[in-house]
Amino acid sequence: xxxxEASLRDHPLFADLEDAMLRQVARCAxxxxxxxxxxxxxxxxxxxxxxxxxxxLVALEAHAPGGVAILFSTLGTGEIVGASWLVPPYRxxxxxxxxxxxHVISVDAxxxxxxxxxxxxxxxxxxxxFLPAFVKRLHATRLQMFDLYGGPTS
Amino acid sequence: xxSMPQPGMARCIEPAALQALIDLLAxxxxxxxxxxxxxxxxxxxxxxxxDDLPAGWTDVQAPGHYTLVRRDxxxxxxxxxxxxxxxxxxHPPVETLWxxxxxxxxxxxxxxxxxxxxxxxxxxxxxxxxxxxxxxxxFRDGAHVDHAYADRRRSAFIIAVNCxxxxxxxxxxxxxxxxxxxxxxxxxxxxxxxxAGHRFLLxxxxxxxxxxxxxxxxxxxxxxxxxSAKAVVSHTAAHMGRHMETxxxxxxxxxxxxxxxxxxxxARCLACGNCTMVCPTCFCTTIEDHGxxxxxxxxxxxxxxxxxxxxxxxxxxxxxxxxxxxxYRQWLTHKLAHWIDQFGVSGCVxxxxxxxxxxxxxxxxxxxxxxxxxxxxxxxxxxxHD
Amino acid sequence: MMPTMDGDAWRPSxxxxxxxxxxxxxVVTLTLRPEGGNRPAFMPGQFNMLYAFGVGEAAISICGxxxxxxxxxxxxxxxxxxxxxxxxxSEGDAVGLRGPFGKGWPLSEAERGDIVFVAGGLGLAPLRxxxxxxxQHRSHYRRVTLLFGTRNPHTMLFESDFGRWRRGAEVDAVxxxxxxxxxxRGSVGAVPALVPRATxxxxxxxxxxxxxxxxxxxxxxxxxxxxVPAESIHVSMERNMKCAIGLCxxxxxxxxxxxxxxxxxxxxxxxSRFSIREI
Numbered sequence: 001x002x003x004x005e006a007s008l009r010d011h012p013l014f015a016d017l018e019d020a021m022l023r024q025v026a027r028c029a030x031x032x033x034x035x036x037x038x039x040x041x042x043x044x045x046x047x048x049x050x051x052x053x054x055x056x057l058v059a060l061e062a063h064a065p066g067g068v069a070i071l072f073s074t075l076g077t078g079e080i081v082g083a084s085w086l087v088p089p090y091r092x093x094x095x096x097x098x099x100x101x102x103h104v105i106s107v108d109a110x111x112x113x114x115x116x117x118x119x120x121x122x123x124x125x126x127x128x129x130f131l132p133a134f135v136k137r138l139h140a141t142r143l144q145m146f147d148l149y150g151g152p153t154s
Numbered sequence: 155x156x157s158m159p160q161p162g163m164a165r166c167i168e169p170a171a172l173q174a175l176i177d178l179l180a181x182x183x184x185x186x187x188x189x190x191x192x193x194x195x196x197x198x199x200x201x202x203x204x205d206d207l208p209a210g211w212t213d214v215q216a217p218g219h220y221t222l223v224r225r226d227x228x229x230x231x232x233x234x235x236x237x238x239x240x241x242x243x244x245h246p247p248v249e250t251l252w253x254x255x256x257x258x259x260x261x262x263x264x265x266x267x268x269x270x271x272x273x274x275x276x277x278x279x280x281x282x283x284x285x286x287x288x289x290x291x292x293f294r295d296g297a298h299v300d301h302a303y304a305d306r307r308r309s310a311f312i313i314a315v316n317c318x319x320x321x322x323x324x325x326x327x328x329x330x331x332x333x334x335x336x337x338x339x340x341x342x343x344x345x346x347x348x349x350a351g352h353r354f355l356l357x358x359x360x361x362x363x364x365x366x367x368x369x370x371x372x373x374x375x376x377x378x379x380x381x382s383a384k385a386v387v388s389h390t391a392a393h394m395g396r397h398m399e400t401x402x403x404x405x406x407x408x409x410x411x412x413x414x415x416x417x418x419x420x421a422r423c424l425a426c427g428n429c430t431m432v433c434p435t436c437f438c439t440t441i442e443d444h445g446x447x448x449x450x451x452x453x454x455x456x457x458x459x460x461x462x463x464x465x466x467x468x469x470x471x472x473x474x475x476x477x478x479x480x481x482y483r484q485w486l487t488h489k490l491a492h493w494i495d496q497f498g499v500s501g502c503v504x505x506x507x508x509x510x511x512x513x514x515x516x517x518x519x520x521x522x523x524x525x526x527x528x529x530x531x532x533x534x535x536x537x538x539h540d
Numbered sequence: 541m542m543p544t545m546d547g548d549a550w551r552p553s554x555x556x557x558x559x560x561x562x563x564x565x566x567v568v569t570l571t572l573r574p575e576g577g578n579r580p581a582f583m584p585g586q587f588n589m590l591y592a593f594g595v596g597e598a599a600i601s602i603c604g605x606x607x608x609x610x611x612x613x614x615x616x617x618x619x620x621x622x623x624x625x626x627x628x629x630s631e632g633d634a635v636g637l638r639g640p641f642g643k644g645w646p647l648s649e650a651e652r653g654d655i656v657f658v659a660g661g662l663g664l665a666p667l668r669x670x671x672x673x674x675x676q677h678r679s680h681y682r683r684v685t686l687l688f689g690t691r692n693p694h695t696m697l698f699e700s701d702f703g704r705w706r707r708g709a710e711v712d713a714v715x716x717x718x719x720x721x722x723x724x725r726g727s728v729g730a731v732p733a734l735v736p737r738a739t740x741x742x743x744x745x746x747x748x749x750x751x752x753x754x755x756x757x758x759x760x761x762x763x764x765x766x767x768v769p770a771e772s773i774h775v776s777m778e779r780n781m782k783c784a785i786g787l788c789x790x791x792x793x794x795x796x797x798x799x800x801x802x803x804x805x806x807x808x809x810x811x812s813r814f815s816i817r818e819i
Contacts, residue, residue, distance in 0.1 A: 076727070301548055480817070
């Protein structure tokens with residue numbers, strides 16, 4: 001097992017992926033580092049990769065007039081950053097900024113998507129890992145919307 | 155003079171002796187409450203003697219229905235139960251728990267001024283004896299004792315009456331609580347009216363009952379009288395107006411909080427809370443704190459409350475049970491199921507009051523039976539399409 | 541531990557307000573000391589009934605023990621007439637107090653294992669004495685994690701405690717907010733989302749959860765998802781409490797009286813009703 005394969009195996013998303021499939025993903029993957037304040041991607045840019053956080057914290061932001069960033073979510077160690085690479089037109093909807101020094105595995109989206117087209121088993125195995133993560137994030141976002149802690153007067 | 159009456163023995167007394175019994179209780183300082191006819195219903199109120207009893211009256215009961223009609227005899231106890239139960243005396247509708255006075259920059263608490271009266275409860279039916287025993291478990295026998303209740307209960311003298319008629323809404327036989335009073339009384343009467351005359355078989359349930367009986371004219375009950383009294387109770391037991399199947403009822407109700415049948419009853423229920431007010435075991439209360447307008451004194455008052463009110467389940471932000479569906483479910487499930495977990499006994503005694511005094515005639519026995527049939531048939535919410 | 545108040549749990553005792561700390565917005569923390577005598581012992585997770593003279597009484601969880609001065613610490617949010625009156629007291633004022641009541645957190649059962657505290661908003665208050673207990677007996681526990689969700693960085697309850705709790709990495713305390721501002725450097729998002737990021741051995745963990753019911757449902761789902769057994773999760777429930785001694789019937793939650801059988805309840809024992817509306 002090479003270094004990138006070992007890093008992928010350490011990430012909870014791929015902890016129990018078959019070895020052969022892990023090797024296929026590894027072919028599209030590389031490790032990267034972002035300093036605090038650096039952007040992983042920007043709204044409107046091509047969603048050509050996704051990121052598995054090995055260590056660090058990534059802030060998702062939307063920007064509004066007046067230059068104020070609306071920070072609505074942070075993603076940390078063991079999580080996946082980026083979903084827009086899965087659905088056309090493959091454009092980022094938000095900014096992703098490293099809040100702290102952040103180590104990630106970056107996976108090339110075009111590379112992986114083309115493997116999905118020829119290997120549906122790989123596509124299925126990865127979708128069954130991506131989808132729960134995204135559904136849980138959807139649930140958490142709804143909970144966040146409820147504004148539960150403000151008390152009845154708010 | 156005959157031998158001293160003992161607990162468990164049967165004696166026979168004339169109506170005049172019953173009046174003497176009431177007089178003795180009054181002399182002993184008891185406040186005697188018993189059945190009286192007021193506002194076309196039989197209610198419990200202060201009585202001075204047999205003349206206050208609703209002699210010659212009976213009740214006709216059905217779901218949402220209660221009327222009094224004349225009997226063709228002068229029986230003193232020829233009816234079932236009315237809208238009152240004895241909880242209005244032992245667990246009063248309004249009770250001051252304490253008063254407090256401003257004391258400089260602090261305050262001091264004082265006990266409520268009036269001591270509780272000693273009650274003689276005259277004419278307690280078997281179902282209501284069970285209800286008192288159930289409220290004993292709630293207020294007296296748990297981890298926290300309600301001392302005021304325990305005091306009223308300890309000082310109460312109870313004269314039970316075995317039922318000579320079954321009301322149209324009665325189902326004490328289903329609940330194992332009647333119609334015969336078998337425990338929890340000082341004295342128990344069975345009214346006998348036949349060729350041998352109008353008299354009472356009297357059973358002794360306590361030393362206090364025995365002591366009182368020794369002071370009135372009584373004779374040993376004949377075998378014939380004992381048999382007649384048994385026949386009265388058997389006849390009543392055989393003519394219950396309603397039936398409730400209790401087999402597996404706790405599990406049935408606790409397993410069905412989402413059943414669509416609750417929507418059906420909610421469509422009829424007015425959430426008026428009458429059932430909880432007339433129920434002899436419903437014990438829920440609210441606590442209100444009042445302050446005088448000048449801020450010098452305050453008091454805490456406990457009043458009967460009902461799980462059918464919106465306020466009952468209010469927590470900051472809103473009420474937990476906003477729908478009638480959830481409130482009816484709470485009442486019924488608590489009464490017939492959770493109560494068993496909480497107090498080791500069902501909260502229902504089969505008196506039928508909640509059926510009679512429901513303005514829309516919701517019948518607890520029918521609701522339970524319908525739910526059981528629906529659950530056993532596997533009915534669930536929603537429809538299947540071909 | 542049951543209170544003894546002249547044998548009558550209905551009667552409040554007089555306590556003096558020793559300290560008032562404004563936390564934020566409508567939230568204040570009061571230190572209350574008994575007028576004469578000592579306060580009764582309490583277990584973290586229990587609550588007291590606090591009485592504002594002539595106004596009324598409210599159930600408030602105990603959030604601290606007034607270090608050696610023999611008092612109780614309570615955090616109160618102004619939401620109704622009673623809490624408004626209580627939150628408006630000044631030092632030296634007299635209030636009524638009866639308690640403590642109810643069941644607390646399973647701190648002895650949790651010994652020799654990991655602990656995950658999950659708190660939302662004012663739900664941190666009843667967990668605070670549990671955290672303090674763990675710090676006082678730190679060697680009895682392994683990894684200790686606090687996941688705290690709050691509305692925004694301006695509604696940080698017990699902000700000054702966090703530094704102390706984190707010192708020497710005794711507690712891994714993570715704060716997440718629903719709404720961040722530019723200055724916020726911490727986590728943003730719902731508190732259950734922090735569970736998968738935390739380090740603990742799920743089979744050897746006791747989880748203690750307190751916050752709004754919706755938040756607790758999500759938090760329990762996250763903990764279950766992380767492999768924590770249902771019987772190792774404890775939640776603190778809230779219902780309308782008037783008497784606090786199982787007599788008024790108002791705080792029923794299925795077959796339980798929250799005042800007597802709760803407020804802290806083992807999740808597996810309430811799981812079947814946890815998600816049912818209007819129970």
